[in-house]
Amino acid sequence: xxxxxxxxxxxxxxxxxxxxxxxxxxxxxxxxxxxxxxxxxxxxxxxxxxxxxxxxxxxxxxxxxxxxxxxxxxxxxxxxxxxxxxxxxxxxxxxxxxxxxxxxxxxxxxxxxxxxxxxxxxxxxxxxxxxxxxxxxxxxxxxxxxxxxxxxxxxxxxxxxxxxxxxxxxxxxxxxxxxxxxxxxxxxxxxxxxxxxxxxxxxxxxxxxxxxxxxxxxxxxxxxxxxxxxxxxxxxxxxxxxxxxxxxxxxxxxxxxxxxxxxxxxxxxxxxxxxxxxxxxxxxxxxxxxxxxxxxxxxxxxxxxxxxxxxxxxxxxxxxxxxxxxxxxxxxxxxxxxxxxxxxxxxxxxxxxxxx
Ligand code: PHE
Numbered sequence: 001x002x003x004x005x006x007x008x009x010x011x012x013x014x015x016x017x018x019x020x021x022x023x024x025x026x027x028x029x030x031x032x033x034x035x036x037x038x039x040x041x042x043x044x045x046x047x048x049x050x051x052x053x054x055x056x057x058x059x060x061x062x063x064x065x066x067x068x069x070x071x072x073x074x075x076x077x078x079x080x081x082x083x084x085x086x087x088x089x090x091x092x093x094x095x096x097x098x099x100x101x102x103x104x105x106x107x108x109x110x111x112x113x114x115x116x117x118x119x120x121x122x123x124x125x126x127x128x129x130x131x132x133x134x135x136x137x138x139x140x141x142x143x144x145x146x147x148x149x150x151x152x153x154x155x156x157x158x159x160x161x162x163x164x165x166x167x168x169x170x171x172x173x174x175x176x177x178x179x180x181x182x183x184x185x186x187x188x189x190x191x192x193x194x195x196x197x198x199x200x201x202x203x204x205x206x207x208x209x210x211x212x213x214x215x216x217x218x219x220x221x222x223x224x225x226x227x228x229x230x231x232x233x234x235x236x237x238x239x240x241x242x243x244x245x246x247x248x249x250x251x252x253x254x255x256x257x258x259x260x261x262x263x264x265x266x267x268x269x270x271x272x273x274x275x276x277x278x279x280x281x282x283x284x285x286x287x288x289x290x291x292x293x294x295x296x297x298x299x300x301x302x303x304x305x306x307x308x309x310x311x312x313x314x315x316x317x318x319x320x321x322x323x324x325x326x327x328x329x330x331x332x333x334x335x336x337x338x339x340x341x342x343x344x345x346x347x348x349x350x351x352x353x354x355x356x
Pocket of ligand 1: 177314316
């Protein structure tokens, strides 16, 4: 480009810069624009590098024009910087003057939660939105509700699946939350949607993954035409809410006397997404909960006609879920009273949970 063209381009650059500066609101934006314009590899910088391409007798003129433009542009940027700084200071000042000391403050989240409490509240929240009642049953339970009403008669080998703490008064410490199924059927009748979280006990030897005291949450839905498809849909929804993403599920046959058919539900591994890793023992799947269609004998025990109604039930291990979600490697830490097992309210969106 000859000297005339250069001069035209310089004056165009000047007016483009004036326009652009009018829209710049922050110092970051300003610096970016400045380096694109007068910076070494910016527009003007590139033109500076072309001086030696002009005939020797023109180089003086070219240099002068470029330097003058640079001076003008630098001044424009400096003024814009001052304007932005002054604006920010004024905004701060007006914020300070509109401060109302009589307004109530924001209450900071206080305290901490046990990981099991957190997952319990989360699961309750999901099912409450689906119209489930939250029920609790007694921890000291009768043999009838814990076993017989659940289609596990005396001397049935299935009683050995759950080693039981028997009490001297003839009762027992419930081995699962399933007794709440029949209690809820009796209390409410069909149709029924119930969620029953609670503490359970088994006569177990304690190690890193076994405790004699743990938490489960029982789910039960009874209505006309309830099918396995409803069960699968509900379980997918639960896992999506708890883990924050869609997970694949699969059902394997599983035996529990109070469901028929009974299943073990697996979800795709959270770590490898089904590809196979150490956590899922290369299978791509993680066993997450047992479930099934409520056995007709259990419906009968709850005074519900199995020819008219069907239902599904599931038993989610809350303790295990909390361990997975909060990365707790040793179950013993959770019941030890060790405060380091707790999750500070500041990490949980505390105030909303505190109101639960
Ligand atoms: N109550 C069973 C247990 O603790 C779990 C379960 C619940 C299985 C509901 C099927 C349906 O082992």
